[in-house]
Amino acid sequence: MTSNNFGNIKQYRCFTPAINAVPEGDYPAWFIPWSTQFEMEKCILDDAQKNALSRLVPLLLCGEQSAQFVFGEEIVRIEQDDFKLCSADLITIQKDENAHEEALQMLVSFLPTPKDALKIKRKAQLFYTKIGQATSVVEHFATIRSLDGYVALIMTAMSRSNLGASHIISQLFSFIKHDESRHVSLARKHIILLGGDPSINQDNINVLRKNLVNLLKTEQASFEVLGVDSRKLFSQIDPQNT
Numbered sequence: 641m642t643s644n645n646f647g648n649i650k651q652y653r654c655f656t657p658a659i660n661a662v663p664e665g666d667y668p669a670w671f672i673p674w675s676t677q678f679e680m681e682k683c684i685l686d687d688a689q690k691n692a693l694s695r696l697v698p699l700l701l702c703g704e705q706s707a708q709f710v711f712g713e714e715i716v717r718i719e720q721d722d723f724k725l726c727s728a729d730l731i732t733i734q735k736d737e738n739a740h741e742e743a744l745q746m747l748v749s750f751l752p753t754p755k756d757a758l759k760i761k762r763k764a765q766l767f768y769t770k771i772g773q774a775t776s777v778v779e780h781f782a783t784i785r786s787l788d789g790y791v792a793l794i795m796t797a798m799s800r801s802n803l804g805a806s807h808i809i810s811q812l813f814s815f816i817k818h819d820e821s822r823h824v825s826l827a828r829k830h831i832i833l834l835g836g837d838p839s840i841n842q843d844n845i846n847v848l849r850k851n852l853v854n855l856l857k858t859e860q861a862s863f864e865v866l867g868v869d870s871r872k873l874f875s876q877i878d879p880q881n882t
Contacts, residue, residue, distance in 0.1 A: 652701055652748045654765050658708035661715045661727075662735045670815045671739040678746055678808055689803065692865035694751040695760060696798075697744055699855065700816075702764035703791065704741040708734060710772070710784060714830075717777075729826045736819040743812050760859075767855045771848070778836030785827035785838065786845045790852055790877050792820040802867030849878035 685693070711734045718727055754760060771787065774780035795817035803810045828838045853874045856863070863870040874881045 652698060652745060653705065654698075654702035654761055654768070655705040655709050658705070658734075659712035659716055660708075660734070660738065661712060661731050662738055666735055667739050668736055668815075668819065671743065674808070674812060674815065675743060675746065678743075678812075681808055683750060683808055685803070685809075688865050690751055691754070692862035693747070693809070694754050695859050695862045696866075697748055697751065698757070698760050699764045699859065700791075700794075701741065701744040701748060702761065702768055703787075704737050704744060706768035706771070707737045707784070708741060710780070711737065714777070714781075729829060733823050733826055736823065740816050740819065743815075747809065747812070763855060763858060767851055770851065774844070778831055778834050779841055779844065781827055781831050781834070782836065782838060782841040783844055783848055785824055785831065786848055787852070788820045788823040788827060790849070792817050792824070793876050794856075794873065795820060797863075797868045797873045798866065800868075849880075853878045853881050 711730050715727055715730050715734065718730075771783055772780065774783060795813045799805065799810045799813040799817060801810065801813075805811075805814075831838045856870070856874065856877075860870045863873065
């Protein structure tokens with residue numbers, strides 16, 4: 641197992657690099673064509689769109705790094721416990737998360753750096769660190785399963801932004817959306833294999849919804865610049881949000 645290495649891309653890092661169980665160069669099918677196109681194609685954005693993305697993408701990138709760490713640690717744990725029944729699914733998820741991170745690193749390197757970049761990073765770190773404070777592995781993965789579903793909602797909204805569906809960045813968000821939707825079912829399978837019940841933990845899920853919306857609300861103006869209906873998105877994540 642090795643840590644991720646993205647060549648000459650300048651790293652934006654929120655969390656310690658994860659233990660990587662994915663063989664080097666093993667990517668989901670969409671990644672190589674997308675990254676090649678991104679490197680070759682002139683990515684057209686106006687200044688307002690660049691600034692908005694420069695504030696939103698780091699929140700996503702911190703989430704991907706948090707997920708890489710969680711799944712890397714869990715792969716090690718179940719291998720040590722000789723519980724390899726579900727390790728293939730976790731490796732599949734980590735492969736996707738690695739590709740998401742690398743793609744988002746490429747995007748961040750193209751965008752300007754906000755003056756309050758450290759503040760943006762710290763609020764994302766706080767949110768994702770709280771998720772890791774679960775009382776059990778099952779509880780942790782139940783929360784992650786829900787978060788994956790909410791990330792899919794966010795990516796759906798951002799893939800339909802005013803950039804247009806054919807824009808290279810919209811395509812990335814669409815790929816992430818499909819991957820995260822699949823992760824929901826894989827995480828559910830993992831919870832069941834661990835002997836847990838995916839339907840429990842509703843109190844924690846309610847807290848997650850509230851905290852996630854509060855995090856996203858700090859960048860509500862950035863969503864609006866991209867033509868994303870933030871109020872609709874927030875109500876999809878947390879129906880109690882008004």
